Amino acid sequence: MTLASFQRALTDLTASPALCRAVRVDPDIALDQYHLTQKEAMRLAGIAGSKGMEANCMLYRANRLAPVALNCPALCDALGDDLNRLISAYWDAEPNTNVHFLAETDRFCCFLSRRSDLPEGVAPVLEREHALVVARLAASRAMARRSAFGD
Amino acid sequence: MTATTPLVGLLYNPAVPAVLDAAGELVDFVEVIPDRLWYDFGANTADRFSHAHGAVDELRRYTERHAVIGHGIGLSLPSAMPLDEALLDEVASSHRCLDYRWYSEHLSMFLTPEGSVPDAQAGMGLPMVHDDEMLGLVGHKVRQLQDALDVPILLENATIFSPIPDPDMSEPEFMNRLHGETGCGMLLDLHNLYANTVNLGWAPEDYLRALNPEIVVEIHLAGGDWLRSHYTDSHSRRTPDPIWAWLHEWGPRLTNLAAITFEYHESYHNRIGLDGVVAELEAMQSCAADIAIARAARLEPA
Numbered sequence: 001m002t003l004a005s006f007q008r009a010l011t012d013l014t015a016s017p018a019l020c021r022a023v024r025v026d027p028d029i030a031l032d033q034y035h036l037t038q039k040e041a042m043r044l045a046g047i048a049g050s051k052g053m054e055a056n057c058m059l060y061r062a063n064r065l066a067p068v069a070l071n072c073p074a075l076c077d078a079l080g081d082d083l084n085r086l087i088s089a090y091w092d093a094e095p096n097t098n099v100h101f102l103a104e105t106d107r108f109c110c111f112l113s114r115r116s117d118l119p120e121g122v123a124p125v126l127e128r129e130h131a132l133v134v135a136r137l138a139a140s141r142a143m144a145r146r147s148a149f150g151d
Numbered sequence: 152m153t154a155t156t157p158l159v160g161l162l163y164n165p166a167v168p169a170v171l172d173a174a175g176e177l178v179d180f181v182e183v184i185p186d187r188l189w190y191d192f193g194a195n196t197a198d199r200f201s202h203a204h205g206a207v208d209e210l211r212r213y214t215e216r217h218a219v220i221g222h223g224i225g226l227s228l229p230s231a232m233p234l235d236e237a238l239l240d241e242v243a244s245s246h247r248c249l250d251y252r253w254y255s256e257h258l259s260m261f262l263t264p265e266g267s268v269p270d271a272q273a274g275m276g277l278p279m280v281h282d283d284e285m286l287g288l289v290g291h292k293v294r295q296l297q298d299a300l301d302v303p304i305l306l307e308n309a310t311i312f313s314p315i316p317d318p319d320m321s322e323p324e325f326m327n328r329l330h331g332e333t334g335c336g337m338l339l340d341l342h343n344l345y346a347n348t349v350n351l352g353w354a355p356e357d358y359l360r361a362l363n364p365e366i367v368v369e370i371h372l373a374g375g376d377w378l379r380s381h382y383t384d385s386h387s388r389r390t391p392d393p394i395w396a397w398l399h400e401w402g403p404r405l406t407n408l409a410a411i412t413f414e415y416h417e418s419y420h421n422r423i424g425l426d427g428v429v430a431e432l433e434a435m436q437s438c439a440a441d442i443a444i445a446r447a448a449r450l451e452p453a
Contacts, residue, residue, distance in 0.1 A: 003231040003264075003280070003284060003285075003288075004231040004232065004264035004265055005264075005265070006280070007230060007231055007260055007263060007264050007277075008263055008264055008265050010260075010277055010278075011260075011263040011273045011274075011277065014273065014274065014275070014277060015274065039317070042316070042317070043280075043315050043316050043317060046315075046316035046317075047313045047315065047316070050312075050313040050314075051313075051380075052311070052312030052313035052314075052350060052351070052381065053312070053313045054379065054381070055312040055313075055350075055378060055379075055381035055383070056275070056277070056312050056313055058378060058379075059275050059312075059378070059383070060274040060275050063274050063275050064274055096263075096272065097272035097274050098193065098272075099191050099193075099225075099272055100190045100191055100192055100193070101190075102190070103192065103193075140190050140201045141192070141198070141201065143201045143202065143204070144190075144192065144198035144199070144200060144201035144202075145198050146202070146204070147202060147244070148188070148202035148203070148204045148207035148208070148248075149202070149207065149244040149245055149247065149248040150248055151244055151247060151248070
């Protein structure tokens with residue numbers, strides 16, 4: 001399934017500007033981890049070097065940030081300049097997005113709770129907003145037993 | 152309105168009820184993204200889908216006065232992985248409830264292979280390869296959708312920032328062949344095409360010339376923003392003027408065009424304004440009427 005590997009590589013490139021840079025420097029080494037045909041490797045090298053890859057990488061990060069920004073706005077404010085460092089570390093640890101916004105936010109909050117390098121004053125904000133997310137997630141789970149479609 | 156006048160509608164978002172209250176007579180249909188009608192706890196989860204009961208109840212009321220069209224985002228047909236059948240079942244349930252006239256999906260990859268479904272989201276719509284292998288993959292899934300929903304299936308062209316180099320065929324050729332093999336139609340998103348002309352230098356006339364005009368059933372209109380030097384399909388503004396010119400010029404040639412939809416995101420409702428949305432709807436109704444007149448003129452004997 002080289003198409004599957006090609007699509008995995010394209011996604012990894014979108015999630016990682018560092019991988020894009022590595023492919024631009026030496027595509028053979030950077031893409032060695034994927035099972036690709038010569039044509040697919042050539043295509044990925046072209047994509048990594050394209051102007052539009054900047055937009056893909058920015059939109060990817062914006063889309064992944066959206067659940068956290070929506071559900072924990074005070075936490076994002078409190079993290080300030082450290083938000084970029086910490087959410088990047090989270091994405092490295094959890095490369096796959098959870099499409100449930102509350103579940104994704106809960107996962108990020110749990111990730112932060114385990115860390116010892118949070119800026120001063122963040123812990124109580126994290127605790128407060130995380131508690132709200134947990135409560136809404138529980139309500140969402142409870143509603144999952146009732147269909148709205150009448151079947 | 153005549154039978155050959157395209158319908159005019161809005162993509163449903165939480166701000167749309169206010170538009171329907173103010174100018175419901177301008178809206179012939181509401182287009183629904185079913186994936187926004189539930190929270191998805193993930194594959195292999197008991198009670199996987201948690202429904203947004205308020206939105207579904209509201210939409211059910213609209214079905215009494217408006218047609219409803221389904222517009223999915225979650226099935227990711229170009230992904231090299233099997234269709235998520237539980238998600239497809241949920242889409243089918245929403246169809247039984249809301250009675251979609253037709254159902255559309257995107258020609259973009261949203262799910263990543265070699266991960267679990269649906270927790271392997273690509274994070275955004277990524278471009279797909281246009282070749283015979285992809286034609287077979289998407290064609291197979293289109294047939295699954297046709298079997299599951301028993302309504303016409305349309306596929307939508309995407310905004311592309313980084314096209315896949317050295318394609319075996321163009322996007323219009325891919326769509327033409329897919330139509331020939333499966334009968335599926337096209338949702339021609341003119342704003343996505345506009346973004347591709349701005350970002351990639353595509354020639355819109357060449358695109359339209361290459362596309363079989365009979366396969367276009369629906370058109371999407373929208374407006375976007377600049378992200379550094381990239382023009383995005385952010386659904387954040389009214390439709391740019393060049394797109395209106397395309398619609399006036401090309402609309403009459405699209406012999407099976409049945410619907411024109413304005414898409415905007417609820418977070419931009421205040422920026423566009425209720426008056427702005429109503430002005431879009433009035434322009435769309437006017438354009439639909441012009442298309443009907445042009446169609447009628449073409450049918451008259453010389």
